[in-house]
Amino acid sequence: MRVTVIDYKAGNLTSVLKALRHLGAETIVTDGDLALVETAERIVLPGVGHFQATDRLDATGLTTAIRAAIARGVPFLGICVGMQWLYAGSSEAPNQPGLAHFKESCTHFVESPEKVPHVGWNSLEVRKNSKLLAGVEPGEYVYFTHSYKAPVTDDTAAVTYYIEPFASAVERGNVMGVQFHPEKSGATGLKILGNFLTWKEAE
Amino acid sequence: MITKRIIACLDVHDGRVVKGVQFVDLIDAGDPATQAARHAREGADEIVLLDITATHEGRQTLLDTVRRTARELFVPFCVGGGIRTADDAAQVFEAGADKVSVNSAALKNPQLIDDIGRSFGAQAVVVAIDARRDPAAADPVRDAQVFVQGGRKLAGRRVVEWAREAEQRGAGEILLNSDGMRTGFDCELTAAVSEAVGIPVIASGGAGTVEHFVEVFGRGRADAALAASIFHFQISSARSLKEELAKAGVSVRLPC
Numbered sequence: 001m002r003v004t005v006i007d008y009k010a011g012n013l014t015s016v017l018k019a020l021r022h023l024g025a026e027t028i029v030t031d032g033d034l035a036l037v038e039t040a041e042r043i044v045l046p047g048v049g050h051f052q053a054t055d056r057l058d059a060t061g062l063t064t065a066i067r068a069a070i071a072r073g074v075p076f077l078g079i080c081v082g083m084q085w086l087y088a089g090s091s092e093a094p095n096q097p098g099l100a101h102f103k104e105s106c107t108h109f110v111e112s113p114e115k116v117p118h119v120g121w122n123s124l125e126v127r128k129n130s131k132l133l134a135g136v137e138p139g140e141y142v143y144f145t146h147s148y149k150a151p152v153t154d155d156t157a158a159v160t161y162y163i164e165p166f167a168s169a170v171e172r173g174n175v176m177g178v179q180f181h182p183e184k185s186g187a188t189g190l191k192i193l194g195n196f197l198t199w200k201e202a203e
Numbered sequence: 204m205i206t207k208r209i210i211a212c213l214d215v216h217d218g219r220v221v222k223g224v225q226f227v228d229l230i231d232a233g234d235p236a237t238q239a240a241r242h243a244r245e246g247a248d249e250i251v252l253l254d255i256t257a258t259h260e261g262r263q264t265l266l267d268t269v270r271r272t273a274r275e276l277f278v279p280f281c282v283g284g285g286i287r288t289a290d291d292a293a294q295v296f297e298a299g300a301d302k303v304s305v306n307s308a309a310l311k312n313p314q315l316i317d318d319i320g321r322s323f324g325a326q327a328v329v330v331a332i333d334a335r336r337d338p339a340a341a342d343p344v345r346d347a348q349v350f351v352q353g354g355r356k357l358a359g360r361r362v363v364e365w366a367r368e369a370e371q372r373g374a375g376e377i378l379l380n381s382d383g384m385r386t387g388f389d390c391e392l393t394a395a396v397s398e399a400v401g402i403p404v405i406a407s408g409g410a411g412t413v414e415h416f417v418e419v420f421g422r423g424r425a426d427a428a429l430a431a432s433i434f435h436f437q438i439s440s441a442r443s444l445k446e447e448l449a450k451a452g453v454s455v456r457l458p459c
Contacts, residue, residue: 011324012296019277049324115426117326119376119403121248121456122205141206141456143248143279145326145375162205184279184301186243186459 001197004040006062007031010053010081016046019183023194032060037069042197046183047081051106051148052093054085067099075174075199077132083170083177084148092148101175102155106148109163117147118162122180124169130157132176132195133169142168142178142185142192149179174201206456207420207448208427209441210249210405211242211434215284216256218264222431236271242434243278246442246459250276251304251378251429254284261285266298273299281329283378289318296323304329304378307351310358310365313372320373329405330369331378334362334392344391362392363399370400378429380407387415390423397424405429413438413447420453 003025007013017027030036037043043066047053057063070076078086085098090106098105109116121141126133136158149166152159160168160179170177176196182189213220213235220232232238239250252272254265262285269282282295283304292303309315309330320328333350340346349358349365358365366377379396381389388406397404403426406419410433419425430444438444445455 011327012301014273014297014299015301018274018299022275022277048326115401115403117375117402118205119326120205120208120426141459181279184277186277190277 001025001042002028002040003042003044003197004028004030004036006037006043006045006057006066008047008053008056008062010050010056011046011048013046015181015183016044016079019190019193020044020197023190023197025197032062034061034065037062037065040069040074042199043069043074043076044196045076045078045082045085047079047085048145049081050092051081051084051090052096054081054098055096057085063099070101070175073174073201075196076176077196078177079183080146080179080181083179084150086170086175086177087150090148102150102153102170102172104151104153106150108148112163114163116163117145119145121185122160122162122168124158124160126158127156130169130171131199132171132178132192133157134195135191136188140188142180142182142188144168144180146179150177174199204454206248206454207425208248208405209246209416209445209448209455210251210427210429211239211247211441212251212253212407212429212431213238213242214431215252215254215265215268217261218268221255235268236274239272239276239280242441243276245440246445246456247278247430248441248456248459249279249281249427251281251283253304254282256285262291266294269295269298269300283329283331287315289315289322292319293322296327302327302329302375304331306331306333307358309369310349310351310360313368316369316372316374320375325373325375328374329376329378330366330374331380332362332365332369332396333380334389334396335381336389336392344395347392347395363395366396366400370402374402376403376405378405378407381409387411388419388423388425388428390418393419393423393425397426403427413444413451416444416448417451417453420448
């Protein structure tokens with residue numbers, strides 16, 4: 001299994017690479033070599049930090065290359081900001097467009113007495129026949145740390161409740177995203193990353 | 204539902220886990236990587252490695268320790284101790300930490316919080332505060348003082364005000380150390396800080412019984428709590444602590 005991991009200089013890739021390698025994947029990191037995206041077997045877009053940092057994907061041509069890879073059917077997983085980038089945009093950086101693979105936009109949690117960011121272990125309510133979340137039982141927990149979130153729609157693969165229900169995972173065909181950090185979510189997270197690494201188009 | 208986190212804390216000196224009350228009578232308690240893996244396996248929601256080696260030569264040992272510890276650890280991993288510059292932090296992240304905890308260096312140079320946050324995100328910056336009530340103040344809790352040098356020296360800052368500044372500068376969490384003698388957390392002080400900031404507060408220090416944890420998650424309004432000495436005394440693992448907490452009505456990650 002070979003995975004191309006996109007580095008857009010927002011935060012730290014170490015944990016994601018470590019988890020993928022632990023699962024037996026060969027990892028290739030690129031911060032702008034488009035050939036590595038053109039030949040990618042699988043793509044992971046990690047990300048912590050600010051949505052604005054995704055402007056680097058546009059500047060390097062990675063956005064176009066990733067869009068083409070997705071169209072070819074290459075399995076794609078966005079993590080945290082990497083998931084949010086699959087949407088049209090985020091109110092965190094209103095002038096920075098996302099990939100718009102999903103037409104909705106990401107927004108900040110609404111005002112409430114609860115703390116934001118949402119930090120810690122929360123549960124997943126798996127909503128549909130998700131390949132990414134196969135084998136995840138009700139009540140399994142994953143680790144979150146974020147202030148912006150995606151809305152619940154038909155493409156939502158899992159819902160999590162904090163202040164309001166939000167999409168903790170999204171999945172349509174070969175395009176998948178998780179708001180939480182599977183690389184930091186113990187056995188449940190490794191199971192989800194493992195599902196991504198063995199994801200296959202339905203026969 | 205979001206759960207209260209139980210964080211296992213390893214005090215590390217020269218690459219070995221040590222346990223002791225307030226850094227005296229250090230007793231060797233093993234290899235950090237082995238201990239961290241054991242805590243994760245036994246249900247800890249997160250691991251903190253606190254390096255108490257003060258020497259400059261200790262830095263390389265610490266980075267090796269972090270690298271070895273992070274290798275097979277798939278829960279959040281925070282490293283503190285001796286991080287004085289954004290470069291120090293970058294090395295620790297590179298070695299595999301997800302968060303760094305800064306304490307006296309941030310008091311000396313608050314800009315450090317902004318610098319690390321800008322490069323690695325707010326979620327990666329934990330500001331640790333050694334806090335103690337000020338019995339002489341009109342309001343001993345609201346006016347609690349920040350201490351440095353292992354609680355020996357006043358920093359000249361008030362705890363609540365410093366926690367707010369840390370948040371404004373881009374800290375993602377506050378680690379509030381409010382005691383060190385297994386007599387319980389200072390719940391009023393923890394609650395005062397937790398109410399003053401919008402970011403999670405991790406309570407630390409002084410936990411000797413399950414009841415101490417129940418109180419700090421309730422009355423103390425803590426979002427997480429650091430467990431160290433309790434594992435050596437009454438309770439054998441994070442899992443058994445969480446099972447007791449669940450019985451007391453605290454929402455925790457179980458099964459784990």
